[in-house]
Amino acid sequence: METENITKRLKVYQITSIITILFTLVGFSYNVYRLEQSEINSNIRTSSFEMLKELANLEQIVYASHYEKDDKDGNPRTGWVKVGIITDLSLICFQEKNMQTQILHTTWKNNWATMKDNRESANNIVNSIDNVRVKIREVLKNLN
Known part of the structure; x- marks a missing residue:
């Protein structure tokens, strides 16, 4: 009888241990x-905020080049660096190849040479920058 009791207690102990x-x-x-x-x-948050800073810097380059005709602050070579940084950070931020940053890169490539004198070129770049910002906000809003 006592062996049954001990066996029963051992089973309960073993089941409790397993659970x-x-x-x-x-x-x-x-x-x-x-x-x-x-x-x-x-x-993602860190890369998003860095991208937002770089987008603001790129937009400042476009404005300095187009509106102020400033070759120092509106230097397109600096813009190329900013576009490269944005493209690289987008791989972390979006965890995939992002279409908006690719469009920004293409838009910059097609418009940087004429942004100083052509308002449409400057607007194309700024619109592309805004589209990337919208995508970043969407990503930040959907973080879990």
């Missing part, structure tokens, strides 16, 4: 998942 281990594994797995997701979100 405890399962809950521990599930909790640990979820914690690892959340930490990884938090790091991804942090990287």
Whole structure:
């Protein structure tokens, strides 16, 4: 009789131990998942804010070149660097090749030479910059 009682207690103890281990594994797995997701979100947020800064700098270059005819602050070579940085950061921000940044790159490539004297060229670049900003806001809004 006492052996049955001990056997019963051992089974309850073993089942309790197994359930405890399962809950521990599930909790640990979820914690690892959340930490990884938090790091991804942090990287996306950081790259998004850096992209927004670079977009503002690029827009300032366009305005300095077109409206002020300033060759120093409106230097297209500096603009090329900004466009490159934006394209590189977009891989982190969007976690995929983003169409808006590719369009910005193409728009810059097609319009940088005439942006100083041609209002349409300057507007094309600024509109493309605005489209990338909209996409960044959308990405930031959808972070979990």
